[in-house]
């Protein structure tokens with residue numbers, strides 16, 4: 001069995017409001033609020049990077065677990081905005097934290113589903129051979145986006161969240177995780193430049209493709225609602241529970257309307273669904289672990305609570321986890 005023994009979360013200090021976006025692109029606070037529920041997001045400082053964000057959340061999670069960096073046996077970093085192209089952010093994080101020469105790897109390209117997928121990988125690794133794992137979800141999306149594209153730029157923010165997992169009893173148990181991918185829907189959310197198909201070069205720079213996130217917003221919306229609600233039902237079926245047994249659902253924070261639609265499909269009250277999208281926007285792989293940390297810090301979850309985490313992202317990926325406190 002996999003247990004969560006430590007939680008951590010970090011957001012940069014700088015707050016950017018919708019009104020500030022309205023000074024940069026043709027948008028309004030009203031449009032962003034009505035369509036997404038987002039009011040503000042955090043923007044990393046120039047001297048911050050994906051690695052420093054991850055490091056801040058990871059240090060908190062390790063401290064919270066009562067362990068030291070020396071106790072970590074393996075590290076996974078879920079991110080679509082890595083520190084650099086190669087090597088992986090997880091290797092750099094191992095060094096930053098002062099961990100031993102333990103295996104590390106990034107789970108990249110899974111968009112916002114990355115952290116919950118990483119949780120699935122980690123629990124399989126722990127079941128295979130008991131070990132202490134650090135799993136981080138982190139994004140510094142605002143530095144990678146096209147700031148002139150109002151249809152995507154206003155949606156995102158920067159954050160990091162982390163958990164320490166182990167085989168011995170801790171604050172919560174990961175009971176089950178389900179995840180899935182529909183690769184035929186890959187085209188609905190892509191940043192296609194920078195790979196071998198279309199490498200970074202003068203042409204991708206001049207055409208603006210290098211940072212162009214292409215998104216079919218309506219299709220992403222529909223898929224997100226269908227996949228997250230199905231994933232939650234599936235994970236509950238696997239553990240023989242129903243939505244009535246659930247104390248709190250922590251969904252990926254992309255859009256308040258998506259969260260509301262999932263909530264209605266699951267027939268669950270507003271008080272049982274955690275929302276922070278108005279404060280932080282969509283922080284990709286960081287939304288779920290950061291929200292989880294916030295819930296623990298704020299006493300929103302307590303012993304005995306069944307908590308469901310769920311996320312979706314580019315791929316098209318989805319996942320849900322059942323966590324027993």
Ligand SMILES: CC(C)(COP(=O)(O)OP(=O)(O)OC[C@H]1O[C@@H](n2cnc3c(N)ncnc32)[C@H](O)[C@@H]1OP(=O)(O)O)[C@@H](O)C(=O)NCCC(=O)NCCS
Nearest residue numbers: 026027028031035112150151154217218220221254255313
């Ligand atoms: C992107 C999203 C907010 C758009 O909302 P929507 O209700 O689908 O918007 P619509 O398609 O009805 O409207 C789009 C119109 O608003 C305009 N628009 C887009 N961004 C805008 C902005 N920031 N401000 C003002 N207008 C904007 C578009 O140009 C378009 O105008 P047109 O109709 O004249 O062409 C919504 O589709 C969404 O959240 N989808 C999911 C995206 C997501 O979660 N992505 C992350 C995945 S991890």
